[in-house]
Amino acid sequence: MVEQGELAKEQAHFDAAWDAREKSRQLLQEAWQAAGGPNKVRALVKRSGEQKAKQLGGPEDAVAFGRFDRDGETLYIGNHCIANDERDLLVINWQADAANDYYAATVQDPLGVERKRTYSTTRNQIDTYTDTLFEHLARSLDELTGPEQWGVDDAILDDLEAGRTGLMRDIVQTIHASQNDLIRSPIDQLLIVQGGPGTGKTAIALHRISWLLFNHRDRLQPADCLVVGPNPTFTRYIREVLPGLGDEDVRHADLRSLGPQRGVGTAENPRVAQLKGDARMADLLKNALWQRVGLAERAERLTVGVEGLGPTFEREEIERELQRLRNGTYNDGRVAFRRFLQDQVARRSRSEVTAATIDNALERVWPQATPQAFLRDLLASRERMLAAAGAVERDFTVSEIRSLLRAPQEKLSLEAWSDADIALLDELDYLLNGRSQTYGHVVVDEAQDLSPMQLRSIRRRSRNGSMTVVGDIAQSTGPWARDSWDDVCEGLESDLPTTVEELSLGYRVPRQVYEFAAQLLPIAAPLVTPPRVVRDGPEDPTLTETASEDLALVAVRAARHYAGNGQFVGLICCDELREAVVEQFRALGISYSDASTGEIGKSINLASPIEAKGLEFDAVVILDPSGIVRSSERGHRLLYVALTRTTRFLTVVHDGVSMPIGPVSPGSEPDETPAVLTIASPPEAVTNGQPDGAVTRKKKTAPSLHAPSPRAVDRFTRSAAREIAAEVRDALQPGAYRSFLLALSEELGIDLGRND
The missing domain is CATH 3.40.50.300 (P-loop containing nucleotide triphosphate hydrolases)
Structure with a gap:
């Protein structure tokens, strides 16, 4: 029960913190007026001050949402750190190490916390508060309800009952102990979070970015973080969470924007989309691009300018130079080859050769290319596709190549790129120009559906492999639906350790x-x-x-x-x-x-x-x-x-x-x-202070027995499996697949639970 005297005391602290925050905001907003130097410098100071003032929150925001008492010390928790003129801390921000115990304390392991208080406010006015007294709860543990023992308090339940607005909200006030553990886990890892509907995995990933930005300021800035969602709708849904936490410049993107050309979500046959997402496409594109470099098949020499007047290069000389320049990107090699022609022409030609003449010769040997034009023309050419596919270690079949072919639009600007095309365009952009912008930390949401080519696209954007990847295998659909995270781990793997965690508390779905x-x-x-x-x-x-x-x-x-x-x-x-x-x-x-x-x-x-x-x-x-x-x-x-x-x-x-x-x-x-x-x-x-089942953690394991690595299956066996699978699909209802596999394993004498 709320005591009026205690409520007045708490409100006095909130009022003092509000005054201190507003003083800080005013000083930051007026700092530019005292700045010297040219107008550009003053403008820069003004923008910086306004940005920092905004990070403190607005005058309508409550200064805190909770507090905890430990060893005679009381700490108030809010979105931002607030101190008075004497540098006394009135509120600590939720990302600070000192705030960890507010979230991590449980009935089973209170971590020395005596009281946890949660406030309900209207702007900065305290309406009421609720207390969790850990010592009292521990004495009557057997009398507690299940939610109380799990650490699901009234604040969490009240938040769950609040109406939606169309935009995702932050969960700073209601972070559960199991979520807190993931948010504050080390930066140098590939963290994969498996979670069913309503387990809070998206909120965890976004709050993890905010925590990392606060605790790794020496190596991570907001513009150095990337959040990748499955589509524009999802990106709009989550876009306000990080700015609300004070992290304005984190980049949000969806899969359709991860390339030199934005996709339009054109519908595509699932079989074609699956082929375009296959990792073999990376080799096919690379082969197709470099097969464009070289003299025409029947040409014995290259003449720069008019035959008999301009300098001539023998095939052997040209091929030797081309081989030397193939180690870098396509366009870097093209620039270097043009420089070679220019230097050689200056030495060999007695008359002036124009730049246009050199460019014409360059185009015959090393043609200019953009990702969009190259992919459009490649998918329209059966001969080029077959030639490129024939050099792939894991060959494409003729029927697969045939299914990839499509008629080009008359104008390149009219090409309607599908989601699967975007990853191909991004791969070509990498081959042509090298790696695009990279980030210190990458978050990937709804990752359970990503194709190998999309995984390559995302991995290229990570500077060192530091990533947080979230999703739900039970919601994995589409051409690359999967039953485990094994190939996602493989596609995103780096030198950093990989950890797979499973959330098992469902908050949102009734x-x-x-x-x-x-x-x-x-x-x-x-x-x-x-x-x-x-x-x-x-x-x-x-x-x-x-x-x-x-x-x-x-x-x-x-x-x-x-x-x-x-x-x-x-x-x-x-x-x-x-x-x-x-x-x-x-x-x-x-x-x-x-x-x-x-x-x-x-x-x-x-x-x-x-x-x-x-x-x-x-x-x-x-x-x-x-x-x-x-x-x-x-x-x-x-x-x-x-x-x-x-x-x-x-x-x-x-x-x-x-x-x-x-x-x-x-x-x-x-x-x-x-x-x-x-x-x-x-x-x-209780395990490590957490209720058993709240979060299940496991290190990266060998590929699942239920989903063997494609590399472990030879081409003949896989072809035979496809034919048999097609017959099974035609003969059985989808619900009968599992029973059929069990019966088949018995007939073949295979124990699916053993690694035979």
């Missing part, structure tokens, strides 16, 4: 919703362990059956109902029904935002399951779950993604099947739904 969605896991991701669910939602999912022709209308009405009650809404459907939904929005005069354009509104948002990845809404309406499953080979995972986007309400609009899981094998019932663990029961054990 228990009722997750129990419904988890029915998909035996089919969608049988090797994934469901997270422990922190809280109940306000109600069970609503399952609405209607005629097929009315699906879009009923779904739009459900979205309107939620929006009318002030909810932030996501309406998720497959592409097949998108046009019907848009027609209903227009017919009913309902405004909405379209995630396919990168737009996120504050009311109703229309998205596909892919576009909804990483987003969260107060209420979600799923339209035609069976259609979502049919839309992709990984349709069950797409539906799992869609169902787990809500923090409160879920409505599923269907025409007879609300959960399309089907039988596991003909004539049988589905596997038992995996138990959805809650935190109603206390943790079984």
Whole structure:
């Protein structure tokens, strides 16, 4: 219970800290007036002062959100450090080492902390506060609820109940002990965080950047950090978190912008997209580019200028020089070869040879190239593709090359580049010009779907391999869907250690919703362990059956109902029904935002399951779950993604099947739904001060037995496997694959649990 005398005392401290902060802000904003020197210097001082003042927070911001007491000392925690004129610390910032125990203290291991206090404020006015008294809790440990023993306090639960706004918020006030451990882990590593829906992996990655920037100022600046998301919609969703923490200049990018040409998200056949993402494409592009360098096949010599008048170079001399210059980038070699021609012409020619004449000869031997023009022309030429593919160690088949071919647009500016094309353009840009801008730390979100070529593109942007990579294998879909993180580790590997961590507390998705969605896991991701669910939602999912022709209308009405009650809404459907939904929005005069354009509104948002990845809404309406499953080979995972986007309400609009899981094998019932663990029961054990299960840590291991490394399979075996797999897909329902593999292993005498 809040004591009024204590509340007044706390408010006095907040007021003193506010006064001290405003004095500091004013001094920083006025510092330029005392600066000497030219106007440019004064302007620079002014910009710097304004930026530092902004990092202290605005006058409307509360100075602190919590405090903790230890050994007679009281420390207040806020977003920024605040000191008075006597240099007394009134508030310490959350990134400081001294603030660690505020987050790390648990009932099982309080780390000497006696009291943890969390404030609820309106601007800088304290409305109320809640206390966690660790000694008292430890004496009555057996009487605590599961959430209390897990360290999920009222502040966390209140934050989870808060409405969404369309932009991700920071979680500084509610960082859980298990999240804190990952945020503050060492910088010099490749950290991969596996986490189910609502486990906070995106928030961890963003707050980790802020923590690294504060604690490694000697080697890391905001502009030296890169955050890569899957699409523009996701990038817009998370864009305000880091500026809100005072880190303004961190670069945000999506996969479509990681190259010399921005992609437009052109739809592409999944098989073609998979081929373009294959690591073999790196060798094909390299071969194709360097095959353009050299004299024409039947040419015996190169004449600069008119035959008989200009100097002549024999083939052997030209090839010797070309071989010498092939070690660097394409364009560096081209510049060096032009210099060679220029020098030799000056020595051999008695008449003046113009620069244009030299450039003409250069173009015949070492043609100019840009990534866009080169890729367009290459994909249009069967002969060039076959020639380049033939030199790849792991050969392409003729049918694969045929599927990659496409007719070029008349104008290069009209080429519509797909997401898979962007990684190819980036690879060509690297071959032509060398490495682009690099970063001291790279964060990659929704990394479970990245192709090997996209992994190469991201790895090139890391200066030394320091990265934080987050995602969920159960949400891995698309051409490069995977069942483990092994090949991601391999694609991003550097000399730094690799650590894989697993989050197992699910904060955002309500228990009722997750129990419904988890029915998909035996089919969608049988090797994934469901997270422990922190809280109940306000109600069970609503399952609405209607005629097929009315699906879009009923779904739009459900979205309107939620929006009318002030909810932030996501309406998720497959592409097949998108046009019907848009027609209903227009017919009913309902405004909405379209995630396919990168737009996120504050009311109703229309998205596909892919576009909804990483987003969260107060209420979600799923339209035609069976259609979502049919839309992709990984349709069950797409539906799992869609169902787990809500923090409160879920409505599923269907025409007879609300959960399309089907039988596991003909004539049988589905596997038992995996138990959805809650935190109603206390943790079984304590490890390193953390409740067992809050985070599972493991060092990088050998490739999974369930997913052998492609390099371990010879070409003939892989070809045979493709043919058999095609027959199996045609003969069986997707839900029967696992049972078929188990039966096949028994027939062949193979134990899938052993490394035979």
